[in-house]
Amino acid sequence: MAITAGLTLTSGADDLTSDALSLSVSTSLTKATTSTALSNTSGLARKTTESASQYILFDGDAYGNGAHKIYLKNMETSPALYFIIEINSEQIGKLYAGDFAFFPWEANADTNDIKIQPSTSASHTLEYMLFYE
Amino acid sequence: MATTTAALTLGSADLLTDALSLSATKTLHKAGSTVGLDATTGITTAFLTATTNIDIFTTLLDNSGDGPAFAGKTSWVYICNNSEDETEYGVVTISGNIIGKLYAGDFLWMPWSMAADSHADNKHGDIELAPSVATGMSWSWGMINEGTEYPTAV
Numbered sequence: 001m002a003i004t005a006g007l008t009l010t011s012g013a014d015d016l017t018s019d020a021l022s023l024s025v026s027t028s029l030t031k032a033t034t035s036t037a038l039s040n041t042s043g044l045a046r047k048t049t050e051s052a053s054q055y056i057l058f059d060g061d062a063y064g065n066g067a068h069k070i071y072l073k074n075m076e077t078s079p080a081l082y083f084i085i086e087i088n089s090e091q092i093g094k095l096y097a098g099d100f101a102f103f104p105w106e107a108n109a110d111t112n113d114i115k116i117q118p119s120t121s122a123s124h125t126l127e128y129m130l131f132y133e
Numbered sequence: 134m135a136t137t138t139a140a141l142t143l144g145s146a147d148l149l150t151d152a153l154s155l156s157a158t159k160t161l162h163k164a165g166s167t168v169g170l171d172a173t174t175g176i177t178t179a180f181l182t183a184t185t186n187i188d189i190f191t192t193l194l195d196n197s198g199d200g201p202a203f204a205g206k207t208s209w210v211y212i213c214n215n216s217e218d219e220t221e222y223g224v225v226t227i228s229g230n231i232i233g234k235l236y237a238g239d240f241l242w243m244p245w246s247m248a249a250d251s252h253a254d255n256k257h258g259d260i261e262l263a264p265s266v267a268t269g270m271s272w273s274w275g276m277i278n279e280g281t282e283y284p285t286a287v
Contacts, residue, residue, distance in 0.1 A: 001145070001147050001148060002147065003153070004145065005141070005240075006142040007139070007140070007142075007211070007240055007242050008138075008139070009137065009139050010140075011135060011138070012136065015136055016170075016171065016173055025213050030219065030236065032222070032234065033222070033236065035219050041148060044155065067234060067239075069233075069239075071141070071155075073157055079167050080165040082164075082165070084246075085243075087232055089230075090227055091248035091258065092246070093246040094164070094207070096164065096165065098159045099159055100157040100159060100242075101242060101243040101244060102141055102240075103233060104234055104235055104241060112230075
């Protein structure tokens with residue numbers, strides 16, 4: 001079993017900097033301190049919010065310690081619409097329309113919930129996927 | 134206007150009954166707009182030889198009463214553990230709260246708001262990294278953002 005994740009960051013010469021940016025990394029997602037592949041997933045899912053309330057996307061108490069990885073994408077198209085992403089009640093950042101993120105999650109405490117909060121009370125759709133031990 | 138593009142792929146032929154072949158691409162924009170991000174720290178490569186928790190974006194203002202000037206603006210953070218030893222990892226924290234561990238070869242790509250810390254220790258959401266070993270680990274990190282507030286020289 002293997003799960004691969006790749007990221008590329010690109011920008012032309014004399015654009016972001018004088019030299020072109022062409023960064024590419026790829027990795028296989030494995031369990032902590034081993035070369036054994038992660039074997040569980042939430043599946044690729046979508047949530048459409050219906051208020052500007054904060055929602056718990058993943059409960060830190062439900063997964064425990066591990067080399068979990070999270071993918072999030074804001075499916076909205078209007079540039080002003082965003083989701084606030086929080087972990088352990090600490091704001092990580094905002095995902096604006098079309099933005100995506102991929103980051104590790106240790107879920108090392110029951111307070112380590114991944115929470116999302118849409119920018120408005122109108123319906124906002126977030127796509128997400130968790131890979132976990 | 135700078136055009137910087139981020140692209141992510143996630144794939145597996147055997148995790149699920151159906152093959153996973155996900156790709157996402159996005160041009161990086163300033164908050165709430167379609168204006169391209171035009172500032173970057175560049176990509177740092179560092180060989181860390183201590184397990185000390187370090188602040189990886191050291192030039193950002195910290196502990197000011199009002200917070201960084203670019204708090205709430207768009208910043209994208211990239212961190213990669215270049216180690217090839219599967220037992221070596223780094224703990225990534227934001228304002229002292231653990232996000233997760235990056236094991237050998239792992240990377241992260243995430244937004245960063247530099248939001249004032251909700252835990253009242255006034256670190257304004259510093260991103261920190263603590264390697265698991267002191268025998269030396271190679272790391273890369275960088276940020277593409279709307280701008281950086283530098284400390285006044287003393």
